[in-house]
Amino acid sequence: MRFAEIILENRPSWFWRVLRQLGVYHVTGILPRWFSDWRMIEEEKPWDYGPLMRYKNMLEDNGLKLVIIEDNPPMDGIRLGIPRVKEEELDNVARLIENMGKLGIEIWVYNWMAGIGWSRTHTHIVGRDGMYVSGFNYGDIEKAPPHRLVKEYGVTHEKLWNNLREFLEYIVPIAEQSNVKIAMHPDDPPIPEFRGIPRIMNSIESFEKLLTLVRSDYNGITLCQGNFTLMTDDLPSVIRRxxxxxxxxxxxDVKGDRYNFVETLIGEGKTDLVGVMRAYVEIGYNGYVRVDHTPTLENDTELGAPGYNYLGRIYTIGYIKGLYEAVKREFSKGY
Known part of the structure; x- marks a missing residue:
């Protein structure tokens, strides 16, 4: 198991040095929207070779290796099957994958949430001893007006599945040729619809179906535990599956259910984290892991969105490392 902690800064930061001091040398990046080249007559897009190359070099010059991009060009035209729009978007995704391959960036994380991405209805709930946590309550959006996409494009679950199949049939061969794995992130929150927009990546069965749409060693999963633990009461068995x-x-980790939950400090949620780690060790998982959505502790700094801060992430890295080493020791003694 290797850490690939997310980098949100657009220039070197003290936190990058702390990551190395904690033994974290791989990172997850977002598309470098700030990294266009002023000398170009036609502006470069963040998924073009030049910005990605400069972003990767900036990280490597500071001792970090970019292995994952957790971001995407606009994709709602693809998800919704909008004529003329989807063709341009498919071309942009293909360029991203091809350029990642040329630069040795291993994994692309994407999602199938049309119109509205990951969402919380509460951003600064006062948690234990004054830490701030975020949360979601479906009751807060029940009276919200339908999203404009519902009226404009008549979105259905069936249409989303059909468009996903077409997307995978197009992009997986490009991913295979580029040696870039693509990893679907679950709907967040994993509810059946959000303001009238259907969602399909919200159950264990949905992810089983995803893997059969196009069978390939390059078609896989981002196992976001906070969402998967809202889909099942037995996350270790899902990891083994x-x-x-x-x-x-x-x-x-979280407390609650998919319709009403709060995010927690690691070790204080509903998930059996020891059982989860035992499952990872049992299957010999040697992929990447990162911290996600930690509470904001006293005197901490939030980086644009609740759950992305410094102190909570540093604490969680240590927690995961300790848990992993303890479970590995159990197995070495014949657990």
Whole structure:
């Protein structure tokens, strides 16, 4: 198991040095939207070779290796099957995958949430001893108006599945040729619909179906534990079931259910984290893991969105490392 902690800064930071001091040398990046080249007549896109190359070099010059991109060009035209729009978006995704391959960036994380990405209805709930936590309550959006996409494009679950199949049939061969694995992130929150927009990546059965749409060693899963633990009461068995299809892990936890939950400090949620780690060790998982959505502790700094901060992530890295080493020792003694 290797850490690939997410980098959100657009220039070197003290936190990058702390990551190395903690033994974290691989990182997850977002698309470098700030990294266009002012000398170009036609502006470069963040998924073009130049910005990605400069971003990768900046990280490597500071002792970090970029192995994952957890971001995407606009994709709602693809998800919804919008004529003319989807063709341009498919071309942009293909360029991203091809350029990642040229630069040796191993994994692309994407999602199938149309219109509305990951969402919380509460951003600064006062948690234990004053830490701030985020949360979601479906009751807060029940009276919200339908999203414009519902009226404009008549979105259905069936249409989303059909468009996903077409997307995978197009992009998986490019991923195979480029040696880039693609890893679907679950709907967040994993509910059947969000303001009238259907969602399909919200159950264990949905991910089983995903893997059969196009069978390939390059078609896999981002196992975001905070979402998967809202889909099942037995997350360790899910880890064992998907085994080599898990390309990336988001290590976090929640309290509640998919319709009403809060995010917690690691070790204080609903998930059996010891059982989870035993499952990873048992299947020989040697992929990447990162911290995700930690509470904001006293005097900490939030990086643009609740759950992305410094102190909570540093604490969680230590927790995961200790848990992993303890479970490995159990297995070495014949657990």
């Amino acid at each position: 998907f085994r080599d299809r898990i390309f990336f892990v988001h290590f976090r």
